[in-house]
Amino acid sequence: MNILEACNLTKKYGDFTAVESIDFYIKEGEIFGFLGPNGAGKTTTINMLTGLARITSGFIRLSGTDYTRRIKKAQHLMGIVPDESNLYEELGGFQNLSFCAALYGMERSKREERAWQLLKQFGLAEAGKKPFRSFSKGMKRKLTIAAGIIHEPKILFLDESTTGIDVVSARQIRKLILELNEKETAIFLTTHYIEEAERLCHRVAFIVDGKIVRIGTIEELMKDMRNYYLKPPIY
Ligand SMILES: Nc1ncnc2c1ncn2[C@@H]1O[C@H](COP(=O)(O)OP(=O)(O)OP(=O)(O)O)[C@@H](O)[C@H]1O
Ligand SMILES: [Mg+2]
Known part of the structure; x- marks a missing residue:
């Protein structure tokens, strides 16, 4: 059973498309990572999924129910960090x-x-x-x-929970995330760190310029992502 399904999710700010027609699902009890560079659309996606930003188009289902236009009604199911x-x-x-x-x-x-x-x-x-x-x-x-x-949500949204904090605290937070997940809480987390995704996530989506360019298990994606991040800068 999927705890969350996002179909064709799009967010526009005026003429600018911050998130373009993304599709993904998160299974119950799964840790799903959202990886991508600055400005890729990670926070915008979390904001749409949690009702903090209006959806321009697309659908959101939680526990099989369509909550697209009434996400606030699903807040007992979700936690937001x-x-x-x-x-x-x-x-x-x-x-x-x-x-x-x-x-x-x-x-x-x-x-x-x-x-x-x-x-x-x-x-x-x-x-x-x-x-x-x-x-x-x-x-x-x-x-x-x-x-x-x-409130013991079924799915927790974590936006860069270990960015800007020291190594020991980051490790404690990762441990807490894994403990939560052992109690069957599904987790959607955004991160810049491939190693963090590797350590925590069952599946990962890689988002660039508002579009999901890859989605799959860590093993499937790690090679591609490393290549992306290690590409020499163009001056
Ligand atoms: N309220 C807004 N009005 C206009 N543009 C916005 C707004 N919020 C976000 N954007 C734009 O949408 C794009 C995606 O931003 P978003 O914050 O989702 O990126 P992000 O992947 O979370 O980046 P970071 O890793 O820096 O947190 C950016 O180009 C940003 O400037
Ligand atoms: Mg962000």
Whole structure:
């Protein structure tokens, strides 16, 4: 069963086509990587899939149901971790998580229990009471992931979750991603790093200038992608 199907998905900004007629599916419990250079259309695709950007044309199905024009109605199924955190700087770690849980309609006792459970799981128990603005970049990223899974979504969208953070924090985040996936959460992740896709993803799509140029298993695609990235620059 596919948790997500995108058919002919297109996003135009005026005359400019940021994403052009892309097709792909993600199976339940799969880690699907979206690889591509800056400006390729990765964030735009996530924004369409999660209802943050209006779809110009195409279809989106989640768990077999067409949600194209009503993606907000599918938000209980999905968690979103944007490249820039969407949490409140002045609220503490625990407050931020409780607030997100409340937005998803979880009852108070359940949301507090879940917030503490995630803070502990993500190694942020100590930071739970401190304001988000005092967090390091890696801590911010981890709390933003925790907020994205507070309601136990069936699919999690991660936009460059390890970009710009140190090696140790990046490794912790990759471990958390794999642990989440063991619990059957499907993951759609964007990355610039081939090695990261190689380590984490079951299948990968490679997007360039708004078009998917390759899609398949890591083994099928690695060779092609390496060639693309290693091509000498043209001056
Ligand atoms: N709101 C917008 N208005 C106009 N153009 C936009 C808008 N948002 C994105 N674009 C354009 O769409 C293209 C794709 O951008 P997008 O942010 O999806 O790329 P990306 O693959 O996520 O890149 P990066 O790796 O740098 O995050 C870019 O050319 C960008 O300038
Ligand atoms: Mg982006």
